[in-house]
Amino acid sequence: MRSATKRWHLLPEAPPEVAAELICALGDLPYAPLLVQMLYNRKIITADAAAAFLSLDGAALNDPFMFLDMDKATVRIIDAVSSGERIAIYGDYDADGITATAVLVRALTAMGAIVEPYIPHRTLEGYGMNLDAIGKLAERGVGLIITVDCGISNLKEVGEAMQRYDMDVIITDHHRAPRELPPAYALISARRPDNTYPFLELTGVGIAYQIVRALSKRGLTMQGVQPRDLIELVAIGTVADMAPLHGDNRILVQHGLRSLRSTRSPGLQALYSVARTNRDNVDAGTIGFIIAPRLNAAGRLESAMASYKLLMCEDMLESTRLAGDLELRNRERQQLTSAIVADAMTRAAALPEDTPLILLHSRDWNAGVVGLAAARLLEEFHRPVLIIEEGEPMSKGSARSISAFNVTAALTEVSHLLSRFGGHAAAAGFSVETARLGELGNALRAIAATKLSGEDFHSELRIDAEVPIDRLTPTLLQALEWLAPYGMGNPAPTFIARHVRVADTKLMGKDRQHLRINLNDPVRLGHAQAVAWRRAEWLPFLETKPLIDVIYQVEKNEWNGSFTIQMNVKDIRPAQA
Helix, strand or coil: CCCCCEEEEECCCCCHHHHHHHHHHHCCCCCHHHHHHHHHHCCCCCHHHHHHHHCCCCCCCCCHHHCCCHHHHHHHHHHHHHHCCEEEEEECCCHHHHHHHHHHHHHHHHCCCEEEEECCCCCCCCCCCCHHHHHHHHHCCEEEEEEECCCCCCHHHHHHHHHCCCCEEEEECCCCCCCCCCCCCEEECCCCCCCCCCCCCCCHHHHHHHHHHHHHHCCCCCCCCCHHHHHHHHHHHHHHCCCCCCHHHHHHHHHHHHHHCCCCCHHHHHHHHHCCCCHHHCCHHHHHHHHHHHHHHHHHHCCCHHHHHHHHCCCHHHHHHHHHHHHHHHHHHHHHHHHHHHHHHHHHHCCCCCCCCEEEEECCCCCCCHHHHHHHHHHHHCCCEEEEECCCCEEEEEEECCCCCCHHHHHHHCHHHEEEEEECCCEEEEEEEHHHHHHHHHHHHHHHHHHCCHHHHCEEEEECEECCHHHCCHHHHHHHHHHCCCECCECCCCEEEEEEEEEEEEEECCCCCEEEEEEECCCCCCEEEEEECCCHHHHHHHCCCCEEEEEEEEEEEEECCEEEEEEEEEEEEECCC
16 A cells, blocks of 8 residues: 655635725734635635634633533532532543543642542553552542543443442533433533533643632632642643644633743742753643653553652652653653554555555554554554454444544444444544454454545545745734634644755654655745754655655644744655746
8 A cells, every 4th residue: 555645735815805804904914915825725714713813911711601511510519619528530641631530639639628539540451440449539539520531431330339339420522422311410521422612622730720610600719829830730631632722722822821821830940951942932732742642651651640740749850750751751752653653654555555444553562552552553544444453352443534534423334243332523532342353353344445536545645825035024923823823623824835846855863753854936036944853755856856746734844942944844746847
């Protein structure tokens, strides 16, 4: 199987009537015509919508009581706080679940509650609630369990907690709802069939923050904790979970980034230090590529409680130790991922060209990082990918998928073959009896064959606008900041520069898999520095110093207190007439 073909698609210009209206919202901002095109490409076509998208201080979150069961949940929590009842926050082991757990433990403790965290071990316990954990919490006197980022699929476990142990369970979750909902005391989710909350894409930590807001509206106050201390965690979890950055999520991440740049948290300060990150420049990319991988590393290889403890730590010396440990775990995670990716890439390349879905498994792979490997194969081959650690008698896997194939819906169709599963349209986790791996692969490939065609296997590079390299100025960087934060649902602007000449090239990186390229525009007399990550295979072509067309994103490259503007190259081709 060959790597996916990339198709270039320059998005159509905004119609004159739309451009005229959007200009009214932008006023005299620099590069206003370009920003108009960016807004139009993001389906923002009215002045009011543009003003709301570009505004920070004027935007407001939806009322938390628009969630079904929020009123019931807050009454129950307030009763637990006032009576001194022990509360457990039961979270997931990824960055969303870890930050959600930290938000509720910190807030409820500051409100006077007796509260403790519980984050299951990925390898020993698996995703979601489990009966052993529920029993242990009951033995410790817990009367109320609040789940974050999990629970909506735990029909049996919730029933056990409620009936056998006489505990109340409040579920807060953002994953796909099963056909039968668990019998929880309250279920707060925009994914339930009878949902009334207008924004469907809040993450687990976003829902946790809305619970805190609801409790505050009901009169509970936090002592020693400010909203900014929580909202920075919300920003981390939201970006880490790759939630679309519009609506409530955009508001939360915008405010959270402000706080992260001046965080009071010793744990986050220590994490910045070990990752050599300048806090003044923290953005969504910093979360996605620096903070989140380190927080996730603990849960992938050992226990996610190490990351939780870092976020909750108030001592700088202990925070430094914890952050150093996470840095080591992250390096180990990188090595494991690289080995699995290399092995899986070789196996995938040997598959027939018409394979509609890639399902690979091995006893040598670590379940904690198979999701990262699946994401790399998805990027390379642009078709659904399932990577599985083969165990005995159970195997655990992760799935990643293209927009044309809802992988969680597909897993639902074959749920009779699975022990458990859960996730989103584009990503999911699951467990399956090892003896049924062949049956599972055949069933999923059959589903993919009926839902996907050859066209679905071509990745499309959507280009926002043509921007020659002589226009790469600090003013352009400043203008593009109005559209930030960038991420899922609001991708970083992608541009095309045509007929530029390769001046010179250089391999870089420890494994020499990356390229540094100097480009010149022989007509407009512009020049620019560029990087191309993991594209060493381009070197023989580029060394001929051809004229090329380039798809790129604009980045700020900082070094020793100064910065330059560089192009992050996404694709190249010989210059077209």
